[in-house]
Structure formats: C-alpha cells, structure tokens
Amino acid sequence: MTTSERAMTVSRGTGADHGAAAGHGTGISNPILGMLLFITSEVMFFAGLFAAYFNVRAAAPAWPPADLADKLHILPLVGPATVLLVLSSFTCQIGVWAIRRNDRRGLVRAIGVTFVLGVTFLAMQAIDYALLYEDGLRLDSGPFGTTYYTLTGFHGAHVLGGVLMLGVVLYRGMAGQFSSRHHDMVEATSMYWHFVDVVWILLFSLLYLLPGTGGGH
Amino acid sequence: MATTALTPAATTYRTGLYEWLTTTDHKKIGILYLVNSFIFFGLGGLLALGVRAELAVPGLQFVDEQLYNQLFTMHASFMLFLFVIPILAGFANYVVPLQIGAPDMAFPRINALSFWMLPLAGIIMATGFLTGGGAAAAGWTSYSPLSQDAYSGTGMDLWIVAVVLIGTSSILGAINFLVTIFKMRAPGMTMFRLPILVWTALVTSVLVVLATPVLASALIMLFIDRNYGGHFFDPASGGNAVLWQNVFWFYSHPAVYIMILIGMGIVSEILPVFSRKPLFGYKAFVFATAGIGALGFSVWAHHMFTTGAVYLPFFSFMTFLIAIPTGVKMFNWIATLYRGQLTLSTPLLFALGFLSMFLLGGINGAFSAVVPVDFAIHDTYWVVAHIHYVLFGGSVFAVFAGVYYWFPKMTGRMLNETLGKIQFVVMFIGLNLTFFPQHQLGLSGMPRRIADYSSTAGWNDANLWSTIGSLLIAVSILPFFWNVFISLRGGSIAGDDPWEGNTLEWATSSPPPPYNFDRLPDIHSERPLFDARHRREAVPALTVGPDASGHAEISAALGRPHDSPDSGSLAKGMDRSHGQ
Missing domain, CATH: 1.20.210.10 (Cytochrome c oxidase-like, subunit I domain)
Incomplete structure (x- = not known):
C-alpha cells in the first residue's frame, strides 16, 4: 500500500510539472497525439510493403506458384492465432476502460491477459514458420516466399514491440502508477495494439483468404 | 542591452561538454x-x-x-x-x-x-x-x-x-x-x-x-x-x-x-523584416505551402517518364500543376519586396539569391516536366543543373540566410557583415559558374554519372568552367567559417532584437534562457513583436488570456518576479536596444 501511495505522489508530481510546461492542457494529450502520428507513419510503412506485395503478385503468372500452392493450407495454428490476436484487442480495451474507471486491478488483469495472448501469438507464429520452412517455403524461394516472410515478419516484429510495451504497462500498472486521470501510456499502448491487430487482419485476409491467381488454385 | 531583464540562468549541475552531450x-x-x-x-x-x-x-x-x-x-x-x-x-x-x-x-x-x-x-x-x-x-x-x-x-x-x-x-x-x-x-x-x-x-x-x-x-x-x-x-x-x-x-x-519548404519558410521570415513590410498574402502563402505538400504525393513518377511504366499525361499534368503554388509564393515574395524599405544586410542578400536562383531552378525544372523534352534530357547534365539550382541556389542559400539571421539570437553576437557579403558574392558567382554551363552540357547530351568523356565531344570548355566554379564555391565557404570563428569570440553584441523582427523569438534574450521566455507579449497577429513595438495605446501585457496564471507560476517557480510591466515599456525597451 505504501508503494502505491508513493507511486501516486510521484505520478502526481510529474503530472503537475507537465501541466506547467505544456501550458494549456486541453484536448488530446501530447503522448496520445504523438502515438497517433507514429501509427500514421507505421501505416505508411506497411503501405509500402503491401504495395510491393501487390506489384509482385500481379506480375506473377500464378499466385501462389504451383509448387507452393498447397503449403499455406497446412498451417494448423494460423486460425487460432488470428482468433487470439483479435481477442487480445478486446482484452486490451477492457483494460483501458478499467483504468478510466480508476479500477487498477481490472487494468492489471486485462493487460496481463493481453500480454499472454500476444506472447502466445508470437509463439504460434514461430511454430508456423518452422513448419513452413521444413516444407520448403523460404525467404529466398521466389517472390512468394520473400513477400510472405517479409510481411508476416515485420508484422511479427510489431507484435513483439507491442508486447514489450504491454509488459511495461503491466509492470507500471502493478506498481500502481496509473489512475483514471493519469494513464496516457495505457491509452497509447492500446492504440498501438489495435493497430497491430488491424494490420494482421489485413495480412490474414491477403495471405490466406484472397483467392490465388493463375494455375495455383 | 538586455531589455527583458533576466536574472542569471538557473544553476546547472552539468557543465561544458557533458551538458552538450546530454x-x-x-x-x-x-x-x-x-x-x-x-x-x-x-x-x-x-x-x-x-x-x-x-x-x-x-x-x-x-x-x-x-x-x-x-x-x-x-x-x-x-x-x-x-x-x-x-x-x-x-x-x-x-x-x-x-x-x-x-x-x-x-x-x-x-x-x-x-x-x-x-x-x-x-x-x-x-x-x-x-x-x-x-x-x-x-x-x-x-x-x-x-x-x-x-x-x-x-x-x-x-x-x-x-x-x-x-x-x-x-x-x-x-x-x-x-x-x-x-x-x-x-x-x-x-x-x-x-x-x-x-x-x-x-x-x-x-x-x-x-x-x-x-x-x-x-x-x-x-x-x-x-x-x-x-x-x-x-x-x-x-x-x-x-x-x-x-x-x-x-x-x-x-x-x-x-x-525546400523550411528554406522557403526561412526566406519568408527574412523578407518582411528586411523590407519593413508584412508578408504579402499570408493566407495564400499558407495554402500554397499546404498545396505543395498535397500535390507532392502525386508527381513522383515524373522521375520515371522514360521507364515506359508510368502514365505520362497524368504525371506530366500534375508536375505542371505543382508549379502553381510555387508561383504563388514567388509572387508573394516579390510583392513583399515591392516598395519596401530594403536593408541590404547579408540575410536579405542570401534571401534574394534564393529568389533568383530558385526561380531558375523552377524554370529549368519545368522543361523536364514536358514529356518529349524529358525524353531528350533525362539523365543528362541538365538534370544535374536543375537539382543544384534548386538545392544549392534554393536550400543552401536559404540555410545561409537563416544562419546570418538567427546567429545573433543563438550566440548573442552578430556575424561580420563585410565577410558575409564577400561570401555571398563569391558563392553566387561560383554557383552560376559551376552549374549554368551544365545546362549546355545536358543539351549537348553529356550523361550524368560518367567519370570520363571524349575530348572531341565538345564538352571540354563547359566542364572546365564548371570545375573552376566549384573551386570558387569552396573558396566562398572559407570567409564563412572565419566569420563564425571570429564572431563567436569578438562579434558585436546583438541585443535581444537586432533586426527589429516580427516574431516571438526576438522577444527574449540572446541567447534565450533554457525555458525561453520570462514573459510573452500579447499575440494578436502573426507579427506580435511589431504590434508590441508600434502599439498606440498601452495595453497591459499578460493580464488577459487563460494562460496568464500559468506563466506567473513558472516565473514564481523559478524564483524571479513575474509582475509584467505594460507593453509600452516593452516597446520602449525595444527602441532602446536599437539606439545602441
């Protein structure tokens, strides 16, 4: 209890400093606006990768190539991983709603679940990679392999980044550093996590649901 | 000298190099x-x-x-x-x-x-x-x-x-x-x-x-x-x-x-100050800047006309279109200068250099937007000439204009005007000597990025002139570095507002304290300092506005008096600094 009290004092102290420095603190807070802009730049980063994917795909005679056509269907874990990631977006939001009500226990519980779901997603993706690799779909096996691993790999790296941020939120949440008035980091992290989720939904639709072209299917 | 009456800066526990690194x-x-x-x-x-x-x-x-x-x-x-x-x-x-x-x-x-x-x-x-x-x-x-x-x-x-x-x-x-x-x-x-x-x-x-x-x-x-x-x-x-x-x-x-945009911003700060006029067409300028930003995303393929993989009419049209907001800016700059009371200090010289050279860079760029012409001059020295008129004549001149303009604010000392003018003249001649002949080289077909060329191709003279020009540019940098060196040590003291500027940076000391402002003048236009300097009736500063208490708090927290004198005395203070 003393720990959390001290944490509250500290957070109130920095909050006051911040208010004085920022002058008039109305509207969206600086960190959240910063995160929104950062996400905008991330959207453009993935836009570049997606553009390359469509460009290479449109030029290919068959997509996926005939010798790799059946490989992507063998993945037992992609469906569950997708469900878990979408679920984690909800648990993350539940955490945000909890801290807006000043419910710290709720925050820690929800973010803890989100964190575990994120790690599970990464583990499942790693197993998928191993299976695909054994089956001969590699980074250097033609444009199909290159785009597949680049797109999913960079998404995975962003999931990892999100998991690290969730870890910090979890740690600080357990230390009692967030309150209904002071939880910009929770909001910002949750925005980032939703973004990572949306990118995965697009990627999943593109790689697994969009019908192939040419002789592949 | 210091009209904003600063108490010494808050004591810092980091000194010298460590402070700069952290x-x-x-x-x-x-x-x-x-x-x-x-x-x-x-x-x-x-x-x-x-x-x-x-x-x-x-x-x-x-x-x-x-x-x-x-x-x-x-x-x-x-x-x-x-x-x-x-x-x-x-x-x-x-x-x-x-x-x-x-x-x-x-x-x-x-x-x-x-x-x-x-x-x-x-x-x-x-x-x-x-x-x-x-x-x-x-x-x-x-x-x-x-x-x-x-x-x-x-x-x-x-x-x-x-x-x-x-x-x-x-x-x-x-x-x-x-x-x-x-x-x-x-x-x-x-x-x-x-x-x-x-x-x-x-x-x-x-x-x-x-x-x-x-x-x-x-x-x-x-x-x-x-x-x-x-x-x-x-x-x-x-x-x-x-x-x-x-x-x-x-x-x-x-x-x-x-x-280039921030370079345009620097020039747009300098021209009004040194022609003693407000910037002509402020809002047009803002919308032109936004227009350049928006159109900038629709012209990338004009670098790729000769690939045969892009839709030429669209990208050619958009490229011409983006010249319009740039033309608006050029018009505004010239209209700002028109019938102004010009002070030919070094910042204005570089700004004028920017106007003239960027204009040339714009014109020779427009040639490349014409698809058939671009097919002829693609990857020739014409393109090299164009990019250097825009980036050297444009951005670099703007950079030097900015250095001469804000050096007094950054260091508290003025740069030497004579050395500045020598630098400008030599650099201006060097720039044109280096890059103007490259237009001719491009038109006569010299490709860019080649280490050697035939002595019978007719490119000898222009290349030699170009090399001599590049040496002139190098020479012109020397007075600049010397200028910075001696001015840091013994340049004349700048005071808060040596140029009679319009914008807030001139309302604080030179160099400004770490927290920037003890107090701010009222802001009723894009030229708050001009307003403060020429205000007819005395309006008490900092008694209106939602943030007045906030600044008072900062001042109190930093242990200095925050009772702000009225803006009349601020204006008088400004005048006094110019009297020196």
Whole structure:
C-alpha cells in the first residue's frame, strides 16, 4: 500500500510539472497525439510493403506458384492465432476502460491477459514458420516466399514491440502508477495494439483468404 | 542591452561538454543539428570537388571509375540525407518552439534521440569507404539492379542501414514538431497567426510522417534482396526492378519538398523584416505551402517518364500543376519586396539569391516536366543543373540566410557583415559558374554519372568552367567559417532584437534562457513583436488570456518576479536596444 501511495505522489508530481510546461492542457494529450502520428507513419510503412506485395503478385503468372500452392493450407495454428490476436484487442480495451474507471486491478488483469495472448501469438507464429520452412517455403524461394516472410515478419516484429510495451504497462500498472486521470501510456499502448491487430487482419485476409491467381488454385 | 531583464540562468549541475552531450534543450539540439550538418556539408563538398576535379579535362586523372561512382554517390547522400534535410530540421528545432512561444519541444528526450541518430548514421555511411568494396556507389537513388549484391559490396549495406536510421530520426522529429505545433502554442497564437516558418515546418513534418516510412520499407526490401536472397526487385526470378523506382520516388519526390519548404519558410521570415513590410498574402502563402505538400504525393513518377511504366499525361499534368503554388509564393515574395524599405544586410542578400536562383531552378525544372523534352534530357547534365539550382541556389542559400539571421539570437553576437557579403558574392558567382554551363552540357547530351568523356565531344570548355566554379564555391565557404570563428569570440553584441523582427523569438534574450521566455507579449497577429513595438495605446501585457496564471507560476517557480510591466515599456525597451 505504501508503494502505491508513493507511486501516486510521484505520478502526481510529474503530472503537475507537465501541466506547467505544456501550458494549456486541453484536448488530446501530447503522448496520445504523438502515438497517433507514429501509427500514421507505421501505416505508411506497411503501405509500402503491401504495395510491393501487390506489384509482385500481379506480375506473377500464378499466385501462389504451383509448387507452393498447397503449403499455406497446412498451417494448423494460423486460425487460432488470428482468433487470439483479435481477442487480445478486446482484452486490451477492457483494460483501458478499467483504468478510466480508476479500477487498477481490472487494468492489471486485462493487460496481463493481453500480454499472454500476444506472447502466445508470437509463439504460434514461430511454430508456423518452422513448419513452413521444413516444407520448403523460404525467404529466398521466389517472390512468394520473400513477400510472405517479409510481411508476416515485420508484422511479427510489431507484435513483439507491442508486447514489450504491454509488459511495461503491466509492470507500471502493478506498481500502481496509473489512475483514471493519469494513464496516457495505457491509452497509447492500446492504440498501438489495435493497430497491430488491424494490420494482421489485413495480412490474414491477403495471405490466406484472397483467392490465388493463375494455375495455383 | 538586455531589455527583458533576466536574472542569471538557473544553476546547472552539468557543465561544458557533458551538458552538450546530454542536453534535451531544443535550442542546444538545434545548434547540434546545425554543427553536425555543416560537418557533413564540408565532407560532401570535398567529395564534390573530387568529382569536379576528375571531370575538369577529358581522361582519367585522379580516380578510377569505381572510386568516381563512390564519390558522387556519397556526395549526394551526405548532402541530401546528412546536410539539407537535417539542417532545415535543425533551424526548425531552434526556431519553432521560440516562434510559437513554447518552452521546449513536446518530447525533449525524443528530440535528443532524433539528433543523435544522425552522427551515428553518418559514421556508418562513411565507414563504407573502409570496406573492401568501397562505399556505396549506386548513386543516391540506388536503383536496382545496380544496388544489388551482384554489383555492390558492404558499403551499400552500410548505406541502407544509415539511411534507415536517418529516416527514423526524421520521423521521430516530425512527430515531435507536429505535436509541438498543435499542442504547445502560446495563448493567442492561433493557427493563422503562426509564422510562415512554423507552417512550413508543419507541412514538412506531415510529408515526413507520410513519405519517409515508405522509403524505410523500400530500403528494407532492398536489404532483404541483397542479404537474404529476396526477390523483390530481381526480374529474373519474378521481382520487378521498376518497383524500386516507384517506392523510392514515392518518398524521394515529397523529399524534395522536405528539402525546400523550411528554406522557403526561412526566406519568408527574412523578407518582411528586411523590407519593413508584412508578408504579402499570408493566407495564400499558407495554402500554397499546404498545396505543395498535397500535390507532392502525386508527381513522383515524373522521375520515371522514360521507364515506359508510368502514365505520362497524368504525371506530366500534375508536375505542371505543382508549379502553381510555387508561383504563388514567388509572387508573394516579390510583392513583399515591392516598395519596401530594403536593408541590404547579408540575410536579405542570401534571401534574394534564393529568389533568383530558385526561380531558375523552377524554370529549368519545368522543361523536364514536358514529356518529349524529358525524353531528350533525362539523365543528362541538365538534370544535374536543375537539382543544384534548386538545392544549392534554393536550400543552401536559404540555410545561409537563416544562419546570418538567427546567429545573433543563438550566440548573442552578430556575424561580420563585410565577410558575409564577400561570401555571398563569391558563392553566387561560383554557383552560376559551376552549374549554368551544365545546362549546355545536358543539351549537348553529356550523361550524368560518367567519370570520363571524349575530348572531341565538345564538352571540354563547359566542364572546365564548371570545375573552376566549384573551386570558387569552396573558396566562398572559407570567409564563412572565419566569420563564425571570429564572431563567436569578438562579434558585436546583438541585443535581444537586432533586426527589429516580427516574431516571438526576438522577444527574449540572446541567447534565450533554457525555458525561453520570462514573459510573452500579447499575440494578436502573426507579427506580435511589431504590434508590441508600434502599439498606440498601452495595453497591459499578460493580464488577459487563460494562460496568464500559468506563466506567473513558472516565473514564481523559478524564483524571479513575474509582475509584467505594460507593453509600452516593452516597446520602449525595444527602441532602446536599437539606439545602441
């Protein structure tokens, strides 16, 4: 209890400093606006990768190539991983709603679940990679392999980044550093996590649901 | 001298070098940006001298073709990625928080991070010279397959890593600017009272946030192609070489506006001050800047007319269209000067140099927008002439105008006017002597990026003149460095507002205290200082506005009196400083 009290004092102290420095603190807070802009730049980063994917795909005679056509269907874990990631977006939001009500226990519980779901997603993706690799779909096996691993790999790296941020939120949440008035980091992290989720939904639709072209299917 | 009556700065527990290495003060970081950029300006200039020395006469005298390729590649990479883009960001870093009346950037530590990535990236890029295959040699555009591992060595990988780092630094910096401009403006500083420099920094930041990540994705794809056997850009195995050009120029065309807009902002700050008139057509200028930013995303393929892979009429039309907002700006600048009371100080000279040279760069650029003409002059020295009129005649002149304009604010001392004028004249002549003959070279068909040419091609005279001009440019830098050196030690004391400026940075001391302002004048227009200086009736400062108490709190917290004298005495104080 003393720990959390001290944490509250500290957070109130920095909050006051911040208010004085920022002058008039109305509207969206600086960190959240910063995160929104950062996400905008991330959207453009993935836009570049997606553009390359469509460009290479449109030029290919068959997509996926005939010798790799059946490989992507063998993945037992992609469906569950997708469900878990979408679920984690909800648990993350539940955490945000909890801290807006000043419910710290709720925050820690929800973010803890989100964190575990994120790690599970990464583990499942790693197993998928191993299976695909054994089956001969590699980074250097033609444009199909290159785009597949680049797109999913960079998404995975962003999931990892999100998991690290969730870890910090979890740690600080357990230390009692967030309150209904002071939880910009929770909001910002949750925005980032939703973004990572949306990118995965697009990627999943593109790689697994969009019908192939040419002789592949 | 000091009209804002500052008590000594708060005591700092960090001194000297340690303070500079760990600072999060936007003004110190801005100066670090400038110094770092000038170092790479010097290095890039030396590389350019190597290029011009080799081309002075036909035959290979100093370097072989491989080293020549490294020279022009690294020249362009240093100048674009480590000089022009960062130094404009550096000016914005120093000036934007001051001009909007903020105590610092929104994220001071991220600001420091943005800066420190730059020297790191520069060192990584330059390390290429030490590797076996030499530095990157595929041109700053790094077209595939030239940039693939079959044709270039480790230097290329180091180049990719460095540019990704610089891009990350730019993106973080841009986010910082946007949050600062949107959230940290002083009371009364509405969006349409922002100085034009702040507007150009805003539009530049939007371009960076939207375009630079695309370059990062392109570079990462290239890195994967080179090192992990990827197939993005290799046509033989199903990739697409033109894909690189599309993704690269999707960034690099907006990037040319990233490299000029803040320069336009600097000139737009200087012209009104030195012609004693308000900027003509403030809102038109703002919308023109935004228009350039928006149209900038629809013209990238005009670099790719000859690939046959782009829809020529659209990109040609859009390229002509983007000349319109630029023309609006040119009109506004000239109208600002018209019947003004011109003070021909060095900042104005460089600003006028900017106007004239950027105009030439715009005109010779418009030729390239005509598709049939572009087919003839594509990849010739015409293009080299164009880019240098825009970037040297434009951005570099704006940079020097900015240095002469804000040096007194940054250091408290004036730069020497005589040395400044010598620098301007020599540099102006050198620029035209170097790059004007290159138009002729381009029209007579000399391709860019060649180390040697036939002595019977008719290119001898123009190349020799061009090399002599480049030496003049190099010479013109010497009085500048000497000027900075002696002025730092013994330049005349500047006072708060040596130019009778319009914007808030001149309302604080020179150099400003770490927290920037003890008190702010009322802001009722885009020229708050002009208003304060020429106010007819005495309106008490800082008694209105929601933030008055906030500043009082800061002053109280810093242990200095915060009872603000009325603005009449502020204006008198200004007058006194000019009487000296």
